[in-house]
Amino acid sequence: xMTTAVAHEVTYLEAISEALxxxxxxxxxxxLLGEDIGPYGGAFRIxxxxxxxxxxxxxxxxxxxESGIVGAAIGAAMxxxxxxxxxxxxxxxxxxxxxxxxxxxxxxxxxxxxxPMVIRAPYGGGVHxxxxxxxxxxxxxxxxxxxxLVAPSTAYDAKGLLKSAIRDNNPVLYFEHKFxxxxxxxxxxxxxxxxxxxxxxxxxxxxxxxxxxxxxxxxIALEAAEQLDQEGIDLExxxxxxLSPLDRHTIVDSVGKTSKVIVLHEATxxxxxxxxxxxxxxEECFSSLDxxxxxxxxxxxxxxxxxxxxxxxxxKARDVIAAARQLVAY
Amino acid sequence: MEISKPEFxxxxxxxxxxxxxxxxxxxxxxxxxxxxxxxxxHGMEAISVGYxxxxxxxxxxxxxxxxxxxxxxxxxTPGEIVAQYLGKRTGPTKGKDGNVHLGDLNxxxxxxxxxxxxxxxxxxxxxxxFKLRGExxxxxxxxxxxxxxxxxxxxxxxxxxxxxxxxxxxCNNNQYAYSTPLHxxxxxxxxxxxxxxxxIPGEIVDGNDVAAIYLMAQSAIQRARAGGGxxxxxxxxxxxxxxxxxxxxxxxxxxLLEEWKKKDPILKAEQSLKQLGYVDDVxxxxxxxxxxxxxxxxxxxxxxxxxxxxxxxxxxxxxxxxVEVLA
Numbered sequence: 180x181m182t183t184a185v186a187h188e189v190t191y192l193e194a195i196s197e198a199l200x201x202x203x204x205x206x207x208x209x210x211l212l213g214e215d216i217g218p219y220g221g222a223f224r225i226x227x228x229x230x231x232x233x234x235x236x237x238x239x240x241x242x243x244x245e246s247g248i249v250g251a252a253i254g255a256a257m258x259x260x261x262x263x264x265x266x267x268x269x270x271x272x273x274x275x276x277x278x279x280x281x282x283x284x285x286x287x288x289x290x291x292x293x294x295p296m297v298i299r300a301p302y303g304g305g306v307h308x309x310x311x312x313x314x315x316x317x318x319x320x321x322x323x324x325x326x327x328l329v330a331p332s333t334a335y336d337a338k339g340l341l342k343s344a345i346r347d348n349n350p351v352l353y354f355e356h357k358f359x360x361x362x363x364x365x366x367x368x369x370x371x372x373x374x375x376x377x378x379x380x381x382x383x384x385x386x387x388x389x390x391x392x393x394x395x396x397x398x399i400a401l402e403a404a405e406q407l408d409q410e411g412i413d414l415e416x417x418x419x420x421x422l423s424p425l426d427r428h429t430i431v432d433s434v435g436k437t438s439k440v441i442v443l444h445e446a447t448x449x450x451x452x453x454x455x456x457x458x459x460x461x462e463e464c465f466s467s468l469d470x471x472x473x474x475x476x477x478x479x480x481x482x483x484x485x486x487x488x489x490x491x492x493x494x495k496a497r498d499v500i501a502a503a504r505q506l507v508a509y
Numbered sequence: 510m511e512i513s514k515p516e517f518x519x520x521x522x523x524x525x526x527x528x529x530x531x532x533x534x535x536x537x538x539x540x541x542x543x544x545x546x547x548x549x550x551h552g553m554e555a556i557s558v559g560y561x562x563x564x565x566x567x568x569x570x571x572x573x574x575x576x577x578x579x580x581x582x583x584x585x586t587p588g589e590i591v592a593q594y595l596g597k598r599t600g601p602t603k604g605k606d607g608n609v610h611l612g613d614l615n616x617x618x619x620x621x622x623x624x625x626x627x628x629x630x631x632x633x634x635x636x637x638x639f640k641l642r643g644e645x646x647x648x649x650x651x652x653x654x655x656x657x658x659x660x661x662x663x664x665x666x667x668x669x670x671x672x673x674x675x676x677x678x679x680c681n682n683n684q685y686a687y688s689t690p691l692h693x694x695x696x697x698x699x700x701x702x703x704x705x706x707x708x709i710p711g712e713i714v715d716g717n718d719v720a721a722i723y724l725m726a727q728s729a730i731q732r733a734r735a736g737g738g739x740x741x742x743x744x745x746x747x748x749x750x751x752x753x754x755x756x757x758x759x760x761x762x763x764x765l766l767e768e769w770k771k772k773d774p775i776l777k778a779e780q781s782l783k784q785l786g787y788v789d790d791v792x793x794x795x796x797x798x799x800x801x802x803x804x805x806x807x808x809x810x811x812x813x814x815x816x817x818x819x820x821x822x823x824x825x826x827x828x829x830x831x832v833e834v835l836a
Contacts, residue, residue, distance in 0.1 A: 250630020
């Protein structure tokens with residue numbers, strides 16, 4: 180575990196650990212439950228050393244029971260605790276679908292019982308995980324009223340959003356991108372900080388066209404932006420950070436300014452979050468659009484394993500560059 | 510263990526109240542005044558009345574749809590229940606949900622969802638919270654014979670047993686899951702067999718004997734409070750109506766229903782009350798009159814309550830603040 184007394188450089192993964200540690204040390208109601216999170220420290224070692232520090236009940240190793248774990252977290256949350264569930268991989272969240280969409284998401288609406296719970300879901304491809312260790316399942320839950328969904332792209336946002344999620348009074352699905360765990364680093368301020376849920380951030384200001392994206396694809400968009408800069412094309416990169424509730428204001432403002440837009444995500448294309456954003460832009464920005472709305476997403480297939488297949492599957496900076504060139508021609 | 514007169518009279522009152530509320534709701538349904546479905550616990554009232562009366566006020570009940578008695582015992586009023594059925598704003602869900610889908614954290618009772626056995630892991634989680642905080646509170650939950658085939662049932666029992674959590678699992682074995690008889694639901698005779706695999710002590714009790722259920726719940730609760738972990742209690746009973754009131758249940762042999770009619774939990778309770786010398790017919794009549802008055806007042810309250818306005822649909826999707834829960 181890290182200490183946070185001074186400004187320090189941390190990875191995305193360490194930022195998640197820090198957020199958990201800080202919130203657990205400040206609030207006794209916060210506890211963790213999941214598979215192999217105790218002595219083993221979790222599949223990705225995010226909770227390494229936590230059980231020694233907080234004991235076996237607050238860092239609670241469970242049987243292999245995703246639905247049971249989420250159900251138990253809901254019950255504990257209703258009894259005044261603030262549980263954080265670790266899905267070992269986001270792919271396994273399908274086993275808990277029912278508890279998330281039927282119980283957690285509907286409780287407050289139906290009978291006023293809040294469910295202050297976080298489900299951490301390590302998601303995404305690029306790590307050769309194959310069809311069952313790579314999925315981006317956010318759209319399944321995006322369609323469910325009553326849930327909040329966040330998906331940070333930087334270490335700062337990873338920490339700030341997790342702390343906000345823990346303090347939120349609603350069920351929050353926290354999508355942490357496995358590809359970013361050790362590849363993204365940042366110097367974080369020493370003091371407590373929070374990234375508010377529901378606020379997108381413009382990660383790069385630009386005037387020619389907007390890329391609306393989140394998660395690992397933010398870095399793809401920034402990479403494309405650097406190359407396009409040399410061609411005189413100025414990309415604005417909007418990092419959604421929160422997927423639900425969507426920051427419609429920032430999206431509409433950005434596209435209103437640039438008049439051209441690419442919606443980019445790693446999840447498969449059909450019925451993805453990009454479809455909703457495209458519809459939103461068609462409804463609210465139609466008169467300011469100078470070109471069609473373009474979507475870049477993974478093809479509608481499971482995530483394949485073999486490196487050339489996965490390479491083909493994942494959206495790349497070159498896809499963004501090609502789409503940007505097409506749009507500026509209008 | 511002996512059951513005292515006041516305890517037994519309380520059980521009897523709630524048995525009658527449960528039957529009366531559901532009968533009145535069924536009448537309203539037949540009059541076309543209830544928009545949705547009606548699911549009753551007719552003939553099975555003893556189970557939830559029995560376990561709920563064994564709870565203390567700061568314990569939690571996590572019932573399912575045959576547990577009307579638990580709602581009443583935990584203090585949801587008959588008026589609120591009729592209002593819920595009528596879709597009124599004064600129902601515990603303010604019209605957002607119907608029938609027995611209701612609950613109140615302040616009165617220590619969870620609302621369940623239609624997906625059977627989903628309430629079990631949630632009950633286990635409440636028990637986990639009590640264990641984490643070192644509280645001596647317990648949770649009682651219930652599902653049907655059909656619900657025990659679902660994965661959530663097994664995940665809940667396993668988790669509760671591995672960590673010896675203070676939760677009592679009831680099973681209302683009413684022999685039918687909608688139209689599916691028990692022998693097509695499982696290859697075992699007694700549902701309690703399922704508890705063995707999780708090393709949870711299991712009991713079978715006459716599901717129509719409210720006193721037996723109450724006493725068995727008490728001892729399981731006592732054990733759980735003392736750190737002894739979960740108990741599984743199978744209540745053998747019979748679903749005397751259809752799955753819901755639209756279902757004539759023609760698939761249930763009439764003889765079976767005739768046989769179980771003789772074992773009605775209210776009749777049984779009256780016989781026991783008299784055998785114990787606790788009451789005579791006059792006293793029983795007094796309880797019945799009290800219940801009748803309660804029901805009339807409930808229907809009046811519900812009928813006079815306003816319906817929600819359409820735009821209230823949009824309220825409450827997210828929680829801004831927390832309800833202060835019992836602590």
